[in-house]
Amino acid sequence: xxxxxxxxxxxxxxxxxxxxxxxxxxxxxxxxxxxxxxxxxxxxxxxxxxxxxxxxxxxxxxxxxxxxxxxxxxxxxxxxxxxxxxxxxxxxxxxxxxxxxxxxxxxxxxxxxxxxxxxxxxxxxxxxxxxxxxxxxxxxxxxxxxxxxxxxxxxxxxxxxxxxxxxxxxxxxxxxxxxxxxxxxxxxxxxxxxxxxxxxxxxxxxxxxxxxxxxxxxxxxxxxxxxxxxxxxxxxxxxxxxxxxxxxxxxxxxxxxxxxxxxxxxxxxxxxxxxxxxxxxxxxxxxxxxxxxxxxxxxxxxxxxxxxxxxxxxxxxxxxxxxxxxxxxxxxxxxxxxxxxxxxxxxxxxxxxxxxxxxxxxxxxxxxxxxxxxxxxxxxxxxxxxxxxxxxxxxxxxxxxxxxxxxxxxxxxxxxxx
Amino acid sequence: xxxxxxxxxxxxxxxxxxxxxxxxxxxxxxxxxxxxxxxxxxxxxxxxxxxxxxxxxxxxxxxxxxxxxxxxxxxxxxxxxxxxxxxxxxxxxxxxxxxxxxxxxxxxxxxxxxxxxxxxxxxxxxxxxxxxxxxxxxxxxxxxxxxxxxxxxxxxxxxxxxxxxxxxxxxxxxxxxxxxxxxxxxxxxxxxxxxxxxxxxxxxxxxxxxxxxxxxxxxxxxxxxxxxxxxxxxxxxxxxxxxxxxxxxxxxxxxxxxxxxxxxxxxxxxxxxxxxxxxxxxxxxxxxxxxxxxxxxxxxxxxxxxxxxxxxxxxxxxxxxxxxxxxxxxxxxxxxxxxxxxxxxxxxxxxxxxxxxxxxxxxxxxxxxxxxxxxxxxxxxxxxxxxxxxxxxxxxxxxxxxxxxxxxxxxxxxxxxx
Numbered sequence: 001x002x003x004x005x006x007x008x009x010x011x012x013x014x015x016x017x018x019x020x021x022x023x024x025x026x027x028x029x030x031x032x033x034x035x036x037x038x039x040x041x042x043x044x045x046x047x048x049x050x051x052x053x054x055x056x057x058x059x060x061x062x063x064x065x066x067x068x069x070x071x072x073x074x075x076x077x078x079x080x081x082x083x084x085x086x087x088x089x090x091x092x093x094x095x096x097x098x099x100x101x102x103x104x105x106x107x108x109x110x111x112x113x114x115x116x117x118x119x120x121x122x123x124x125x126x127x128x129x130x131x132x133x134x135x136x137x138x139x140x141x142x143x144x145x146x147x148x149x150x151x152x153x154x155x156x157x158x159x160x161x162x163x164x165x166x167x168x169x170x171x172x173x174x175x176x177x178x179x180x181x182x183x184x185x186x187x188x189x190x191x192x193x194x195x196x197x198x199x200x201x202x203x204x205x206x207x208x209x210x211x212x213x214x215x216x217x218x219x220x221x222x223x224x225x226x227x228x229x230x231x232x233x234x235x236x237x238x239x240x241x242x243x244x245x246x247x248x249x250x251x252x253x254x255x256x257x258x259x260x261x262x263x264x265x266x267x268x269x270x271x272x273x274x275x276x277x278x279x280x281x282x283x284x285x286x287x288x289x290x291x292x293x294x295x296x297x298x299x300x301x302x303x304x305x306x307x308x309x310x311x312x313x314x315x316x317x318x319x320x321x322x323x324x325x326x327x328x329x330x331x332x333x334x335x336x337x338x339x340x341x342x343x344x345x346x347x348x349x350x351x352x353x354x355x356x357x358x359x360x361x362x363x364x365x366x367x368x369x370x371x372x373x374x375x376x377x378x379x380x381x382x383x384x385x386x387x388x389x390x391x392x393x394x395x396x397x398x399x400x401x402x403x404x405x406x407x408x409x410x411x412x413x414x415x416x417x418x
Numbered sequence: 419x420x421x422x423x424x425x426x427x428x429x430x431x432x433x434x435x436x437x438x439x440x441x442x443x444x445x446x447x448x449x450x451x452x453x454x455x456x457x458x459x460x461x462x463x464x465x466x467x468x469x470x471x472x473x474x475x476x477x478x479x480x481x482x483x484x485x486x487x488x489x490x491x492x493x494x495x496x497x498x499x500x501x502x503x504x505x506x507x508x509x510x511x512x513x514x515x516x517x518x519x520x521x522x523x524x525x526x527x528x529x530x531x532x533x534x535x536x537x538x539x540x541x542x543x544x545x546x547x548x549x550x551x552x553x554x555x556x557x558x559x560x561x562x563x564x565x566x567x568x569x570x571x572x573x574x575x576x577x578x579x580x581x582x583x584x585x586x587x588x589x590x591x592x593x594x595x596x597x598x599x600x601x602x603x604x605x606x607x608x609x610x611x612x613x614x615x616x617x618x619x620x621x622x623x624x625x626x627x628x629x630x631x632x633x634x635x636x637x638x639x640x641x642x643x644x645x646x647x648x649x650x651x652x653x654x655x656x657x658x659x660x661x662x663x664x665x666x667x668x669x670x671x672x673x674x675x676x677x678x679x680x681x682x683x684x685x686x687x688x689x690x691x692x693x694x695x696x697x698x699x700x701x702x703x704x705x706x707x708x709x710x711x712x713x714x715x716x717x718x719x720x721x722x723x724x725x726x727x728x729x730x731x732x733x734x735x736x737x738x739x740x741x742x743x744x745x746x747x748x749x750x751x752x753x754x755x756x757x758x759x760x761x762x763x764x765x766x767x768x769x770x771x772x773x774x775x776x777x778x779x780x781x782x783x784x785x786x787x788x789x790x791x792x793x794x795x796x797x798x799x800x801x802x803x804x805x806x807x808x809x810x811x812x813x814x815x816x817x818x819x820x821x822x823x824x825x826x827x828x829x830x831x832x833x834x835x836x
Contacts, residue, residue, distance in 0.1 A: 013454050015445025016633060020436050022459070027433025036431050037466055041440070041457040048455055055473070215434065280726075286712025287705030290726040294704025297775055297807060305732040308698075308708040308724035310717070314761050318723075343732050357715055389715060 001172035002035045004056040008068035008077050009151060010043035021066050021156055031227070032165050033174055044068060049080035057084075057144055062168060064160075067151030069134040071114045077148050081139050082121040084146065089119040095126060095135060102133050129162040131155050138167065145171065176229045179236035181244060185254040186221035186263070186402045187416070190214055193222055196250055210243045219394040220263075224251070253411045256402060263401045264292045264299075270408055271302045271347070278404075279345035280306035281319055281335035283326070284353040284368060288397045304345045309335065315352075318342065327352055327361045329380035332371030336380070340373045347408065348373040350380075351400045355389045365389070368396045370403050370415060379407075383416050419590035420453045422474040426486035426495050427569060428461035439484050439574055449645065450583050451592055462486060467498035475502075475562055480586060482578075485569030487552040489532045495566050499557050500539040502564065507537040513544060513553055520551050547580040549573050556585065563589065594647045597654035599662060603672040604639035604681070604820045605834070608632055611640055614668055628661045637812040638681075642669070671829045674820060681819045682710045682717075688826055689720045689765070696822075697763035698724035699737055699753035701744070702771040702786060706815045722763045727753065733770075736760065745770055745779045747798035750789030754798070758791045765826065766791040768798075769818045773807045783807070786814045788821050788833060797825075801834050 005022045012019050022039045029036045037060070042052045049068070056063045068077030082089045096118035103110035117134045120126065127136035127147075132155040137148040147164050149156045169175075185193065193214060194201075201212050210228035224247060228239035248255055257266045271278055280289045280303075290306035293299050307319060315321040319338030321331050332350050340348025349372050356365025366387070371380040381403070385395040403415035423440045430437050440457045447454045455478070460470045467486070474481045486495030500507045514536035521528040535552045538544065545554035545565075550573040555566040565582050567574045587593075603611065611632060612619075619630050628646035642665060646657035666673055675684045689696055698707045698721075708724035711717050725737060733739040737756030739749050750768050758766025767790050774783025784805070789798040799821070803813040821833035 012441070013444045013457060014448045015441040015443070018436060018438050018441045023430070023433040023436045025433070026431045030432045037461060037463070038470070039431060039459040043455060045455070052456070282705070282708070285709070286717075286721075287700070287708025287710075287724055287726065290700070290705025290728070291703070291709050292705075294726075294728060295808065295811075299704075300728055304729040305736075306705055306724075306726035306728075308705065308712075308726070310708070310712060310724075311722040311761075314723040317762070318760060342736065343729075344735070390713065393713075 001062070001168065002037060002060040003029055003062040003064060003168060004060040005029075005036060005039040006049075006052050006056060006063060006065045007039070007041045007151070008044065008049060008065055009041075010045075010074075012041045012067075013043050021151060021153060024153070024157070025064060025066070025160060028160055028165060029168075031180065032169055032178060034168050034172060044074045044076060046076050046080050046083070049077065050083050053080060053084045053146065057141070057146075061143070062145045062147070062171070064164060065146065065148040066156055069117065069136070069148060069150045071111075071116050071134075075116070078116075078119050078121065078137070081124070081137065081146055081148055085121050085123065085139060085141055087122040089121055091115065092118045092120050092126070095120070098130075099133055099135075127159045127163045129158045131158045136163070138163065176231065177233050177236050178227060178229050179233065179240060180225055180227040181240050182259055183224040183226070183244065183247060183251075183255045184221055184257040184261070184263075185224060185251060186256050186398060187254045187413070188222065188251070190222055193224070193251065193254075197224075197247065200246060200250060204243075210239050212243070212247070219391065219398060221256075221398070224255075253406060253409070253413055256405055262296075263398055263405070265296050267401055267405050267408075268293065268296055268299055268302050270405060274408065276302070276346040276408065277304050277344075278302055279304045279339045279343035279348050281339035281348065281350035281371075282306055282308045283310060283315070283335070283351065284355050285351055285393050285396050285400075286310060288393055289349070289351070289400060292397060292401070304343045307339050307342065325361050327354060327363050327367065327369065329369050329371075329382060332369035332380040333373070333378045334371075336371035336373040337378050346374070347404070349400055349404050351396050353385075353392070353396060355392045355396075357389060366392050368392070368399070370396075370400045372403060372407055374407060381415055419480070419586065419592075420455060420478040421447055421480040421482060421586060422478040423447075423454060423457040424467075424470050424474060424481060424483045425457070425459045425569070426462065426467060426483055427459075428463075428492075430459045430485075431461050439569060439571060442571070442575070443482060443484070443578060446578055446583060447586070449598060450587055450596060452586050452590060462492045462494060464494050464498050464501070467495065468501050471498060471502045471564065475559070475564075479561070480563045480565070480589070482582060483564065483566040484574055487535065487554070487566060487568045489529070489534050489552075493534070496534075496537050496539065496555070499542070499555065499564055499566055503539050503541065503557060503559055505540040507539055509533065510536045510538050510544070513538070516548075517551055517553075520548075545577045545581045547576045549576045554581070556581065594649065595651050595654050596645060596647050597651065597658060598643055598645040599658050600633075600677055601642040601644070601662065601665060601669075601673050602639060602675040602679070602681075603642060603669060604674050604816060605831070606640065606669070606672045608640055611642070611669065611672075615642075615665065618664060618668060622661075628657050630661070630665065637809065637816060639674075639816070642673075671824060671827070671831055674823055680714075681816055681823070683714050685819055685823050685826075686711065686714055686717055686720050688823060692826065694720070694764040694826065695722050695762075696720055697722050697757045697761035697766050699757035699766065699768035699789075700724055700726045701728060701733070701753070701769065702773050703769050703811050703814050703818075704728065706811055707767070707769070707818060710815060710819070722761045725757050725760065743779050745772060745781050745785065745787065747787050747789075747800060750787035750798040751791070751796045752789075754789035754791040755796050764792070765822070767818055767822050769814050771803075771810070771814060773810045773814075775807060784810050786810065786817070788814075788818045790821055790825055792825060799833055
């Protein structure tokens, strides 16, 4: 089963929008076991859209068109599909009414041109999922099929998950359920993880189910994806759960989260569970630690606040750091203790260092100190982080959060990036 | 002159990497006046790459291939181009030596497979720019041309700017120099900007040089791009400068930056010029304001620090906000005054509000108060910001920075988003 993806929109060709939809869809198709050999971007031009669909149907079993389903004159995906199918577009009054009611429900002014979105090629049907105002289409063409979805990412995703992927799997004769879980790790290199898991991966290779794959995700560490195939969802989940236990047993506490969990949500959950509140002192990260923690709804029951002590005098005067070098383990430790006291929290964490491009206090850029004050003790460690200013800052944030996670959960693992 | 872009790499189809290169190249081609009607992603498969190039040459004058020029067995762009040209690949010893020396200069271990990168189709030539270890190719094919560049963004960009764009313009008979400047604005809607500039755009339409175009960039506001064509760079710059003065005269202080400048760099420059230091009190933004300001190298001579007073008690105890509602104009003003005093700065800014998803103190999500303390006075304004938690927070950051910019430069313009 081959499925080609066609992204429609002149703004994509002009580079005004980056086409992230095709990438996401490509990932979903791969996971569902469906090949996608070509992905094409084409502008809002009917002849060229028609030509692109025809070429795609010459070499693939299915085509997903993304974009060009809106109400304006530029939105001509419907017309192009009807031309390829050799049928007329017919307005569906029930859908027109549904679109009109959708506008009313959102308190938005309805204009007549929105009814164009209710046009449907004869023989095609609307995709049941419709989180926005533009319906998607399923258009059978002999044994082949053309799908059309809006370019708005959340609308496209809901239609893919609800209708297109199941329909493609059915057409491909895939009756098995494929599920996967992503374990997120921090602190180990890809080669070290591969080494740790080599024996397990070899053993799995003999059966082919489940499988384990790695994916580097830069400043978010390395992901380990476990994928299982089974007759139904429960059986697939059970295979994954068994393998997850194996992997966690081997990799240990380098794993910080699974699936939708993030480092920050994992930390907030951990602190909440222990009844601990948190305060942060930031220098090199300039507010990024606080920003990440507060991106999670409900952070306020754990996170008291942060002090971004960028100027040295703020470190001395407000946080009570002893005068002296501020790029140092002593300063990081004093910052963690100071902010915990100043903001009245149970745990204080701190980071100070050199993001670059210039060196500071004789330290090269990438030198970062992480401090932590928890219970009766305080500690600080030095880490050396790679990359430019942006990357050093982002690595400093996740390194500090990871140190907090390790210490609060009682691990003595080094917070260093290996 | 039509130029098609082909991105090569199975990882692009699988969604492991988003293809940002094609978007960037598409933007560059558009600016150079060269049409690009199709952009295709294809995997590391020689037959499919060859097929894609042939189809592109059926309908375009030029093709740019991006990716697949590395040293591994997966890197087969060179082979595919040679097949399309109907010629052999010949190893260029001088290039092989250059690649070997490049490894030595970078202190990286050279392996023999890297010499594959010195293979050149007969009749093609290497692109002179070579910032990495993989050379790019210019491959003439009758009146048509195929270019091949590595997928590493900075390498691709240097080759585009140095060789491919000038060569395409020469082939298209474009002798004029095209330059553009992007003015960044905040606070006006696209329709209001279009209305303000309508007369000027109509006048320009009659001559077609310079041109003005709008581009929405979401949380960064609206961009106004002025593009001029002239015999040489100086003449183009002069046309742009005249038009920039016109546009600034019409749009006024909604324009906050030009080209590479950002809101944060513009603010740091402005404060530095006036000899003013800055302190920030954040609640709803959780550290994002500090993080954005400190992303700019050299922020430390202006930015003293930030206090992220997430818990209400931190607002009361550390910033001296009077007990009472914390989602209020009074609280925002008191936070701005408090942080200015606590951190010893000339100017204090503050933001408090509701990012959602839940409402707070009876205010719906999107309600944000911006406070500012400067000289002998302090003020606070209420703004209503659209979108989900992430967008409300990001809009709050840029709205607050924009208010600071307006007030320090003496403008009485409302900081509200229209």
